[in-house]
Amino acid sequence: MKKTWRTRLWWVAAIAGLLTVLFVAMRPQPVPVEIAPVIRGTFIQTVDEDGKTRVRERYTVSAPLEGMIERLQLKAGDPVEQGMLLAIIHPKVPVLLDVRTEQELRERLRAAEATKAGSRAAVERAHAALIQAKADYERTRKLAESELVPPARREHDELTVTLATKEVQAAQFEDQAAAHQVEMARAALLRMQKRSPANSGANHHWEIYSPVLGRVLRVFQESEGVVTLGAPLLELADSSDLEVIVDVLTTDAVQIASGAKVWFERWGGTETIEGRVRLVEPSAFTKISALGIEEQRVNVVIDVLSQQEQWRSVGDGYHVDARIVIFHADDVVQVPIGALFRDGDEWAVFVVSNGQAWKRVIHVGRRGGATALIEKGIEPGEQIVVYPSDAVQDGGRVVVR
Numbered sequence: 001m002k003k004t005w006r007t008r009l010w011w012v013a014a015i016a017g018l019l020t021v022l023f024v025a026m027r028p029q030p031v032p033v034e035i036a037p038v039i040r041g042t043f044i045q046t047v048d049e050d051g052k053t054r055v056r057e058r059y060t061v062s063a064p065l066e067g068m069i070e071r072l073q074l075k076a077g078d079p080v081e082q083g084m085l086l087a088i089i090h091p092k093v094p095v096l097l098d099v100r101t102e103q104e105l106r107e108r109l110r111a112a113e114a115t116k117a118g119s120r121a122a123v124e125r126a127h128a129a130l131i132q133a134k135a136d137y138e139r140t141r142k143l144a145e146s147e148l149v150p151p152a153r154r155e156h157d158e159l160t161v162t163l164a165t166k167e168v169q170a171a172q173f174e175d176q177a178a179a180h181q182v183e184m185a186r187a188a189l190l191r192m193q194k195r196s197p198a199n200s201g202a203n204h205h206w207e208i209y210s211p212v213l214g215r216v217l218r219v220f221q222e223s224e225g226v227v228t229l230g231a232p233l234l235e236l237a238d239s240s241d242l243e244v245i246v247d248v249l250t251t252d253a254v255q256i257a258s259g260a261k262v263w264f265e266r267w268g269g270t271e272t273i274e275g276r277v278r279l280v281e282p283s284a285f286t287k288i289s290a291l292g293i294e295e296q297r298v299n300v301v302i303d304v305l306s307q308q309e310q311w312r313s314v315g316d317g318y319h320v321d322a323r324i325v326i327f328h329a330d331d332v333v334q335v336p337i338g339a340l341f342r343d344g345d346e347w348a349v350f351v352v353s354n355g356q357a358w359k360r361v362i363h364v365g366r367r368g369g370a371t372a373l374i375e376k377g378i379e380p381g382e383q384i385v386v387y388p389s390d391a392v393q394d395g396g397r398v399v400v401r
Contacts, residue, residue, distance in 0.1 A: 030399035031391045035352050036336050040380040043334055045327035045368040047256065051246035051264070051302070053318045055237040056166070057173040059212055063227040064188040065105075067091040067206070071224040072233070074216050080236060082176070084210040087233055091206060102189070104229065109185040116182050119175040126171040130164040137161050156259070159276060163303055169241070173212060180211030214238040217316055239315055244275060244302040246322045250284050253298045255326040262302050267320040273311050275302045277324065300324065327366055333380055334371040338387045340364065349378065350385040350392055352400075357385055359394040 063069070070088045080086070137157040144154040188206075218235040221227065244264065248256070262275035277300060284298040302322065304311065314320075339349045347364045350357040362377030378384070385392060392398065 030355065030397040031357075031389070032401040033350075033352070033357070033388065033392060033398045034386045034401050035383045036339065036386045038374075038378050038380050038382045038384060039334050039371075040331060041334065043327075043329045043332045043366070043368065043371065043373045044325055045366050045373075046263075046323040046325050047248055047252045048321070048323050048369060049246050049248050049252075051244045051320045051322040053242045053244050053314055053316060053320060055217070055239060055316050056241045056243050057170050057177075058217060058235055058237040059173075059177045059214075060232050061086060061208060061210075061234040061236060063089060063229060063231045063233060064184045064208070065089065065091050065206060066229045067227065069221065069225060069227045069233070072219060072222050074219065074234065076216050076219055078216045080210045080212075080214060080216060082210055082213045085207060086210050087208040089206040089208065089227065105185065105189040108230075109182070109189055112178065112181040112185040116175070116178040119171065119178040123168070123171040123175050126164070126168040130161070130168050133157070133161045133164040159259075159305070162305065163276070163278065166241070166303065173238070177211050180209075184208075208233070210236065212236055212238075237316070240308055240312070242304055242311075242314065242316070243278070244304065244320060244322060246300045246302060246324070247287065247297040248300055248324070250296045250298050252326075253280055253284075253300065256280055256300060256324055257326075261325045263323045263325075264304075264320045265323065267311070267314060267318065269311065269313070271306075271310055273304060273306045273320075275304050275306075275322075277301070278303045329373065332365075333374045333378065335362075335374055335378065335384060336386050337367060337370060337372055339384045340367075340372060341388060350388050350394075350398075351378070352383045352385060352398060355397055355399070357388075357392050357394070357396055357398045 068090045070090075072087055074080070074086065137154075137160070140149060140154050140157040143149040144151060214236045215238070216234055217237050217239070220232045220234065227233070244262075256277060258277055258279065260277040262277060264273040264275060267273065279301040281299045281301065284296050287295050287297045289295050302324075335349060340347050342348070343359065343361055346361045348359055348361045351360050352358075360377060363375045365373040365375040367373075385398065
C-alpha cells in the first residue's frame with residue numbers, strides 16, 4: 001500500500017515538473033526593445049532642404065557696339081577696380097550709315113536712362129528704410145535698457161538695421177551699374193552720329209571700363225573675335241556679398257515667414273552659419289524629383305548673417321544644407337519621432353512600466369526632424385519604446401536591449 005502511494009506521489013511530482021517545464025518553455029519571452037525618456041525642453045521645427053549660394057548683385061558687361069574685340073586678359077576670379085580697363089573693341093567700318101542701328105542705340109540710351117532713374121529711386125528708398133530702421137532700433141534699445149521690452153525685440157530691430165544696410169549697398173551697386181550703362185549708351189550713340197570713313201581707321205577703337213568694384217565671375221568671350229551689339233563679355237560681382245537660394249515645397253513655403261531664422265550646415269566648414277529669410281518668392285515652379293515625381297516648389301531667398309571670416313571660402317553657386325525654422329517653443333513635452341505609431345486615426349506610443357509595454361494614445365501638436373511636441377497624454381520622465389516592432393503588444397513583457 002505504501003509503495004502504491006509513493007509511486008503515485010512520484011508520478012504526480014513528475015507530471016507537475018513536466019507541466020512547469022512546458023509552461024516556462026511555452027510562455028512568451030520578453031521582447032527586446034530600445035527605450036527613451038519623455039523630456040521637457042525647447043522644441044524647434046524646421047524645413048530641411050538643399051540650397052545654393054549666389055551673389056546678391058551681379059553685373060554683365062556687354063558690347064556697346066558691333067566690331068572686333070581684342071583678346072581679354074582677365075580670368076575668372078581676378079579682382080577688378082571701378083574704372084579699370086576691361087576690353088577693347090574695334091568698331092566695324094560701315095559702307096554707309098545704318099539708320100536702324102542708330103535707332104537701336106537711341107532706344108538703348110532711353111532704356112538705360114529709365115533704368116538709372118529706377119535705381120536712383122531704389123537707393124533713396126533703401127536709405128529711407130535704413131534711417132527708419134535705425135530710429136526704431138534706438139527707441140527699442142532705450143526701452144530694453146529699462147526692461148520695458150523683451151531682448152528678442154531689440155535683437156529683431158538690430159537685425160533689421162543690418163539687413164537694411166545690405167539693401168542700401170545693393171541699391172548703390174545697381175545705381176553705379178546703371179550710370180555706367182547710360183554713359184556707354186550715350187557714347188556709342190555719339191560715336192555713331194559722328195563717325196565717317198575718314199575717322200574709322202585701323203587705330204580707331206572703343207575701350208570698355210569696369211563700372212563696379214568686385215571680381216570677375218565669368219568670361220563669356222575670352223578670345224579675339226567678332227562681337228555683336230549687346231553680346232555679353234564679362235560678368236562682375238562682389239563675391240563676398242552672398243545670399244542663399246533654397247527651393248522648398250509649396251506646402252512648406254506657406255509656413256515660412258519673412259525674418260525666420262536659418263542655419264546652414266554641411267557647407268564644407270565645421271561651424272554652423274546663421275542666416276535669416278528675406279523673401280519667399282510669390283511664384284512657384286514645377287520640378288521633377290529624384291523619384292520622377294512632379295513637385296511644386298518655390299524659392300526662398302536667405303541673407304547670411306554670420307561674420308564673413310567664417311565663410312569667406314564660399315563662393316557663388318556653392319552647395320549648402322539649410323534648416324529653416326518654422327516653429328519654436330520653450331519648455332514643452334517631447335518624444336522621439338521613432339516612438340510614434342498610428343492607432344487608427346490617433347497617434348500612440350508604448351509606455352514601459354514594470355517590464356511591460358502599455359499602449360497609450362497621445363495628442364501630437366507638431367512633428368520635427370527628431371522629436372514631436374506632445375500636447376497631452378504623457379508626462380516627462382516616463383520611458384517609451386523607440387521603433388517598436390510588431391512583436392511588441394499592449395501589456396506584453398519587454399526587456400531593455
